[in-house]
Amino acid sequence: MKKKSLFSKMVATYTIIITISFVILAAFLSFWFQGYYFEEREKQLSSEAQLVANSAVQYLYGEISLSEINDVLIHTSKYTSSDIMLSDNYGYVYAASSPKHKKIIGTQLLTEDLKELRMGKAIKKKDIFNNIFSVPVHIYEVPVFYRGIFQGTVFISTNMNEIKEPLNRVYVIIWISAILAIVLSSIVIYYFSQKIIVSPLAKINNVADKISKGEVGKRVDINSNDEIGELANSFNSMADSLEQVEENRRTFISNVSHELRSPITSIKGFIGGILDGIIPKEKEKYYLSVTYEEIQRLTRLINDLLDLSAIEAGKFTLNLQKYDINEIVRLSIIKFEAIIKSKKLNVNIWLDDDDVFVLVDRDKIIQVLTNLIDNAIKYVSDGGNIEITTKAKGQKVFVSIYNDGASIPQDEVNQIWERFYKSDKSRTSKISTGLGLSIVRRIIVQHGEEVWVENVDKKGVKFIFTLKVAEK
Ligand SMILES: Nc1ncnc2c1ncn2[C@@H]1O[C@H](COP(=O)(O)OP(=O)(O)OP(=O)(O)O)[C@@H](O)[C@H]1O
Ligand SMILES: [Mg+2]
Structure with missing residues (x-):
């Protein structure tokens, strides 16, 4: 209409x-x-x-x-x-x-x-x-x-x-030509506005309708070099990103289901085995502890997922306050004491001399540091080195977490931030879902800051993020 x-x-x-x-x-x-x-x-x-x-x-x-x-x-x-x-x-x-x-x-x-x-x-x-x-x-x-x-x-x-x-005859000729010209140009206008504007708009409309009904693969085929052509192009790229979103949603759901299924299958197997008596009495405790670990893993996964979706939905408002970044780093590393000892890691911490106050959501930044340190510990080989530094530069504080070990291949540098991305599946331990870095990035972006990764001399990996210095 x-x-x-x-x-x-x-x-x-x-x-x-x-x-x-x-x-x-x-x-x-x-x-x-x-x-x-x-x-x-x-x-x-x-x-x-x-x-x-x-x-x-x-x-x-x-x-x-x-x-x-x-x-x-x-x-x-x-x-x-x-x-x-x-x-x-x-x-x-x-x-x-x-x-x-x-x-x-x-x-x-x-x-x-x-x-x-x-x-x-x-x-x-x-x-x-x-x-x-x-x-x-x-x-x-x-x-x-x-x-x-x-x-x-x-x-x-x-x-x-x-x-x-004779004058009247000339008048008649003039007016008939005028009317003819009006009629002809109206026909031309009708034809061109139909061809240039109305039918391309109808095409776009039609495709939009199909996409909204779920045919996300549909595209508009208009190659004109004008604003309508531009509109068609923008429309198509919008459709592309819609398709991408739809695709992401599908892989996300399949990833989540996959991640949930394997621990649940093993829990079911072990408990079933105990109940049926297939597992001998003296081994029950061992299998129960394995089951307990699986449940812990599930809990962590579900917490991560909830965190991610809450951050993505913008439900988390940051509780920004002034904190000493060095204090936050110390707090975060303490939790890993036991595992550092058992892996015989050599951890160096270089903190900026002065107390550097940053404007952050403390719990969130602790989560960022925890995820990054967890990765460093996970991907460093036994007896390896880990180095954590904080450095103030102008209005920013740079925090870096380095571990020696295999570097990240160049083509994976961008992918590791994606949800569920795990490189080299055989290498990564079982306790891994590929959610850690995507949570890190969301939190840092929400703070309006940046996080990136650098390979250091082909024998180590350094994750760096920035924070805002709080005004005194
Ligand atoms: N310090 C690191 N050294 C080498 N590779 C790393 C390092 N940190 C992350 N990666 C790579 O990036 C991938 C994604 O990391 P991320 O923290 O998101 O997931 P994860 O550690 O595998 O699982 P999760 O953190 O959810 O338990 C990892 O699987 C690993 O391949
Ligand atoms: Mg991780």
Whole structure:
């Protein structure tokens, strides 16, 4: 419905504009042509009048006969579609072109105009002329002079309706062309707005509809080089990211199910074995402890997932306060004392000399450090080195966690931050879900800061993140 109204609005607007322009143009043309036509007519009449005046002088001096002068009048009258009369110097008519006017021959036509005519002025007027004509006519009165003496007058009268005939024909041509132009351009507008705007929009609309109904693979196929083409491109890239989101959602669900299934299967197996008596009494305790570990792993996984989804949903508002970053580092490392000892690791901590206060959510940053230290301990070989540093630089504090061991392949550097990403599945221990780093990144991004990884000299990995220094 909407799409139709946009279309008709556009066509209506353009048609109105074009109609107005053509009407103005046609009116202007008609007006101009009328002026031009009358001007030309006047020129023609004035030169014809001069010819008739010459013949009149010839007649008055006896050089041609009355019938000859009459012939001249009739001929000229036909040629110019007008009536012609001649009067003498007192205004008495002595010749007329039209048989209808023969009866006024011998009567005096002019009284008041004679004065001006004697002075050599031609007169133009619109009149019924002493009731000679039934309708008002255009009359052109031209004085006849010979050797400086006023000899009479030539009257040329034209019926407006007759001379307007050709003019009307021209009007008709102008207006018909205008209407044709309007109709043609409306058709062109209709066609192009359909082709350029309406049908591409309909296409996009159609695809949007299909995508919203679940066909996320659908794309718009428009290759025009204009704004509509741009819209189609943006639309397609939006559809791409929608498809990506959908894809992510699917893999996420399958990952979660997979991660949940393996511990549950083993728990089920062990407890089933104990209940059935397949597992010998003396081994029960061992299997129960394995089961307990699996349950701990499940709990951790579920906690991680809940954390992640809460952060992603923006449910966590950060509780930002001033804390000493060195204090946070110390707190985080303490928890790993036992495992550090058992793996015989060599841990160095280089803290910035001064107390550096940062504006952070303490629990969240502890979680970040815990995840990073956990990784360092997990991926370092027994007896290896771990180094933790804090360093203030301007408004930022840089915290780094280094462990020696295999570096991360370049093509994995970006992927390790993704949920459930675990490189080299055989190497990673069982206690691994691939959620740690994605939680780290979410927390740091939520703080408005950055975290990245660097490979150090091909024999170690360093994770670095920044924090804001709190104002004193
Ligand atoms: N210090 C490190 N040295 C080498 N590889 C690392 C290091 N830290 C992380 N990685 C790589 O990045 C991957 C993702 O790490 P992440 O912490 O997200 O998951 P995880 O440690 O495998 O599991 P989780 O932390 O959820 O128990 C790891 O599987 C590992 O391949
Ligand atoms: Mg981890």
